[in-house]
Amino acid sequence: MPSVVLCVNEITKNSVGKLDRIKTQEKFIKSTAFKTIKEGSYPATTQTEKTLVAIWRNALKMNTDIPKDANLLLYGADPVIIKSVFHKINKLMYLDLDISLFFKYSSIYEQGMMIDASMNFSDHYI
Structure with missing residues (x-):
């Protein structure tokens, strides 16, 4: 069971069409959702x-x-x-x-x- 479920607007794909985890992660870390999760820690x-x-x-x-x-x-x-x-x-x-x-x-x-x-x-x- 995951401890956190996140909704993202866009999933970045690599040249083969598969999920590019690193770029998707980088986008998420720059997002306001990530900043909200980090607040109050x-x-x-x-x-x-x-x-x-x-x-x-x-x-x-x-x-x-x-x-x-x-x-x-x-x-x-x-x-x-x-x-x-x-x-x-x-x-x-x-x-x-x-x-x-x-x-x-x-x-x-x-x-x-x-x-x-x-x-x-x-x-x-x-």
Whole structure:
């Protein structure tokens, strides 16, 4: 079940007639709908959230912070980026998270809660 459904006026197609996800995404990010979704979002507060913001900002090549409640798919997280980020998170935080968790926890807030819970759980069994 998707967490967000967006209506767009136009879907950009490539030369073969297939969906051009990157150009469609770029149009959406420049739209007022995206700005509305971003308004009222909360900044990272915990150390885990701040670390995740830094990792995701770098991966998504962004100059501004990502609100902790934002759906990262709206910011351009694709399978290649997701895999890279989860590898970095696992390495940096000494975890072994499954990439499928991203689809369950697609915001920095949710990922931070999941990581903190995983780290607290593993602390009790080391």
